[in-house]
Amino acid sequence: MKSHSMIRLILFCLVSLCCLFPPQRAAAHAVVVSARPAARSVLPAGEVAVDLEFNSRIDATRSRLAVIDGESRSTTLVIAQGAPANRIQSRTPALAPGKYLLEWYVLSTDGHITRGRLKFDVATTE
């Protein structure tokens, strides 16, 4: 066997092996330590204060936070400046009763992007 064909075969093995392990779900690097609103909480109608605490420093200016309503309409929230380094804080517009998703894409200072979602409900005020 010629050496170049052996090299080709070895390269084939290596490339194939790389392909054998396709992407897993992106590893959650920045983990939410505490969240407000809490997951699956029920809140009164109106504005909702958002405060997500992570296990690592977050680059808040390069992160994104959105609230998605039951009809999949997404509203990007303005992230407050001056929050502690591991927190993302914001406030939603007034929310009508219904089901909502809080969605975030956060950039850790070490360069990892983590996405996450949290469900909450806004109840009809009695």
Next chain:
Amino acid sequence: MELLVDLFGFLSVILRGLALGLAAITLGGVVFRHAVLARAPGFGGVDEAVLRRLWKVGQMSAAGLLTAVALGKALDLSVLTGTVGVPLASALTAPFALAGIATCTGALLMLLSADPHCRRGWLEGLAAMIILAGIVATTHATGRIEARGWLLFISALHQAGGALWIGGLPCFLIVLGASLAPTLRADLSARYSRLCVLAVLAILLSALAKYDAYLGVFAATYGTAYGLMTSTKVLMFLALLAFGAGNFWAVRRMAGPLDAAATLRTRRFVEVEMAVGIGVFFVAGSLTSLPPAIDLPDDRVAWGTIVERVFIPRAPQLTSPDHSELWYETAQAQLDQEAAAAREDAARAFVPGAGILYERSAADMAWSEYNHNWSGVFVLAIGLLALLARLPGFGFARHWPVIFVILGVFIAIRADPESWPLGDVGFFEAFREPGVVQHRLMTLLVMVFGLFEWRVRTGNLGDTRAAYVFPVSNIAGGVMMLTHSHVLENIQEALLIEISHIPIGLLALVAGSARWLELRAESPVRERAAWVWPLAFIGVGLVLMFYRES
């Protein structure tokens, strides 16, 4: 957009592992050339060709580092601008991007300043420091909330230790292979050996500090994804230490009556050490993508659960559930029924490439266990036959690679029950599903590897170099298996499945290394290694035979 973030996870791990390894070789090369070679007057008489080869290793690794970091950061930036909508100008000034720019600048400076005769040592040193700072700036330490300065220092110490030892191995290998006076070779080897002792101390001390900062308690070492990867790294470090200790003693026998044997043995051990070392860097790359275990105090897998699942064997699942019992079949039957009632076309329960995580019923788990357990039987048979083939009178056993071909056919038929030939999804349509592509590549690889090795065993290949396909494939496969082991936070079931994958990855590394030594080392290492790799295959077979998902 979500798919981009998911894809990004794996690619960034691969590029991160590459960058860590190449940075170590670049830095290790600088230290080797300046602290080992250049300290001897006139380079101790080492000839020009050797000096140029050592310099070339540094140049190639610096160029590789520049490429890997540039690619990795380009990927990060595209994800950041694509998913988060950050303008490129802003993304370019993010701390991780600046760290990448610093690493690339350091690599470029190294390319421009280094020369074979170490004339611009201060520039090379500066470039090395910039590279180290750039690499450390994207470790966990950067993101920590408390004691960040201390953790950055610890991280730098850890990286520097790895670079000094593992990164210096390619240069050491060149010196061992060069035609030098035995006393000179022994002197240079002893210098490098002393540096390695320091490097091991740096690694050990920094590892203890990292344990305290990122794991905290022993239960985290097996109960979390981060802990499992760290434990894997520790095992690989111990293997490296064993080889390193062998080299340490061999180096002290050089220039004596056993010089030739000691040098050859050290060369072969260094080759294997480099392979395992590359594996360690990929595991380290994988670790950076996981949250530190100390941040996940809840939802850890308890030791009792691991013992129950992994160490108490249950009879292998050797009978398959019926295809019609699988989740997608029952779901499709229900959709067909509903569509018939509504006189509409039925929707498909399984859509290849839709990116949906489908439910897994008990039958699906049993189906998967059956596949793994039978694969284990095949691999066990391979290991046993490979052992038998070493005994006189068992010539037929040398055909063991044929079983790889049978295993490939088995995987092709069983791995994706919703696709051709068992399911409704056509052969080509199924390529839209990444998992199917994975299995088909695995099938192809296993069969090609089996056929190749069969020709090697039966002497039908004229070129002996073809035999190296076996160890290279095993080592690369083992590294990929270990790198692959990152899971979402602490989903306990996923973690329990990962626990069985790590021993397979480690055993594949052992098998590949042992086969490499069998091919290249002298007696008695060669004979001993020849017994090790079939045993490693038997180990993989047993792990697969008793693999469980429930």
